[in-house]
Amino acid sequence: MPKTKNHVPGEVGIWVFILGDMLVFGLFFLVFVYYRGLDVELYRQSQATLNQHYGAFNTLLLLASSWFVVMAVENARAASGKQAAKLFSLALLCGAGFGAVKFIEYSEKLAAGITITSNDFFMYYYIFTGLHLLHVVIGMGVLTFLIIKARSPQFQASDMVLVESGASFWHLVDLLWIVLFPLLYLMK
Amino acid sequence: MNTQLIKHPATLVWALLMIATALSWWLGADGGELKSASIPMLTVTLMVIAFIKVRFVIHYFMEIRHAPLALRLVCDAWVVGICAAILGLYWFAPAS
Numbered sequence: 001m002p003k004t005k006n007h008v009p010g011e012v013g014i015w016v017f018i019l020g021d022m023l024v025f026g027l028f029f030l031v032f033v034y035y036r037g038l039d040v041e042l043y044r045q046s047q048a049t050l051n052q053h054y055g056a057f058n059t060l061l062l063l064a065s066s067w068f069v070v071m072a073v074e075n076a077r078a079a080s081g082k083q084a085a086k087l088f089s090l091a092l093l094c095g096a097g098f099g100a101v102k103f104i105e106y107s108e109k110l111a112a113g114i115t116i117t118s119n120d121f122f123m124y125y126y127i128f129t130g131l132h133l134l135h136v137v138i139g140m141g142v143l144t145f146l147i148i149k150a151r152s153p154q155f156q157a158s159d160m161v162l163v164e165s166g167a168s169f170w171h172l173v174d175l176l177w178i179v180l181f182p183l184l185y186l187m188k
Numbered sequence: 189m190n191t192q193l194i195k196h197p198a199t200l201v202w203a204l205l206m207i208a209t210a211l212s213w214w215l216g217a218d219g220g221e222l223k224s225a226s227i228p229m230l231t232v233t234l235m236v237i238a239f240i241k242v243r244f245v246i247h248y249f250m251e252i253r254h255a256p257l258a259l260r261l262v263c264d265a266w267v268v269g270i271c272a273a274i275l276g277l278y279w280f281a282p283a284s
Contacts, residue, residue: 002254009251019262026270033274037281056213060206066249067202074193164251171249178241179270182234186216187278188227 002077010165018172021135025176029183032124036187039120046121047185049114054105055185058098062174065094069143069167072150076163081155084163085147091170092143095136102133125184132176139173142166201248205241212237232275239271 008015036043072087109115109122116126146166149159193199212234246263247253253260 002251005254006256007251007254008256008259009254015259019266022266026266029270030273030277033277033281037277040281052213052216056209056216059209059213063202063205063209066245067198070196070198070202070249071193074196168250171245174249175242175245178245179238182212182216182238183274186212186234187231 010163010168011161014165014168018168021172022175025179028124028128029179032128032183033187035120035124042119043121044188046119046125047187049109049112050125050185051105051108052185054101055181058101059177059181061094061098061101062177065091065098066171066174068094069170072146073163073167076150076155076160079155079157081150081152085150088143088147088150092140092147095140095143095173098136099133099140102129102136128180128184132173132180135173135176139170142169198248201244205244208237208241228279231278235271235274235278239267243267 002009068087068091072084072091075081075084075087114122116123143166146163149155149162215230216234243264246267252263
């Protein structure tokens with residue numbers, strides 16, 4: 001944990017971005033639930049064609065990746081850059097697993113002729129999960145950068161701001177999926 | 189990795205989050221067999237579980253529990269506000 005109380009994890013700028021992103025996704029969630037309420041049957045039938053196991057497994061993958069990131073940050077604080085790099089790599093691997101599951105899921109849907117224009121439910125499904133996947137890809141780029149940073153012999157305490165900023169962004173990716181999973185896959 | 193890190197509070201939180209996910213997975217998969225009267229309560233339960241998980245992620249993984257009060261309040265306001273608005277829109281939906 002951070003040495004001092006009242007500590008902002010990472011750059012203040014990254015928090016402006018994270019909170020802005022949370023607000024935008026928050027509005028997405030509300031728009032979805034509102035329009036769902038106008039045509040519940042269509043949303044229920046469309047949801048029934050989704051594979052919940054993919055969604056749930058991906059939630060577990062992101063939670064595991066977040067735990068690896070927390071452990072990596074603690075190792076980085078203890079000036080154990082090599083150990084931190086290993087843990088960031090495990091988180092990156094979980095992110096790649098998430099992407100692979102999403103690829104299989106999209107392929108199955110497209111093969112069944114379900115596209116973004118099929119109906120309103122699938123329009124939201126593709127837009128929300130697609131934008132989230134974009135966050136996963138950016139997050140994986142951030143993790144790769146942190147791995148390189150932590151491996152470098154010049155890794156020092158002042159790099160912690162970067163490490164914490166990147167870690168906070170990765171947790172945001174996890175957090176958004178925690179809501180998207182029940183919203184799209186489970187809500188009856 | 190040393191054993192102290194395994195005892196980190198985030199590890200316990202992570203275990204709880206995994207259990208909560210498994211519970212939601214099981215509840216959601218069984219939902220189709222429920223009587224229609226129990227469906228709204230199931231959905232409310234699933235969404236509340238999700239936002240409790242989100243708060244844990246924010247406080248323990250993102251370390252917001254050590255952050256300045258203003259940032260803690262903004263994050264908690266998001267969790268409570270968005271969760272309440274989702275439940276409100278769901279509960280009072282015209283077509284359900």
